Amino acid sequence: MQATLLSLQPPEPRQRRLLFIGDSITAGYGVLCNDSAGPFSPETDSAFHAYAAVAARALEADAHVIAYSGKGGASLLACMMLRR
Numbered sequence: 001m002q003a004t005l006l007s008l009q010p011p012e013p014r015q016r017r018l019l020f021i022g023d024s025i026t027a028g029y030g031v032l033c034n035d036s037a038g039p040f041s042p043e044t045d046s047a048f049h050a051y052a053a054v055a056a057r058a059l060e061a062d063a064h065v066i067a068y069s070g071k072g073g074a075s076l077l078a079c080m081m082l083r084r
Helices: 051-058 073-082
Strands: 016-022 061-067
Touching: 016 051, 051 061
Parallel strands: 016 061
Antiparallel strands: none
16 A cells, blocks of 8 residues: 655735733633533534634634633632632
């Protein structure tokens, strides 16, 4: 059996470019989970299905995402709820 090597060229850049900076929500943490109570795992993460990528596709734009899971909105929200 002989393998065939294909050379793929990158797609042409789009005219619109969007930059998203965020936390785990931006990264798509748990976006594929059917239950808001979890369990969250790598299998339920998807940057492709996160709002940044969805918005970029809708606007026919290239998405550039800088996101850090584990340091952000969920931690901040929990802290705010404890203060009430």
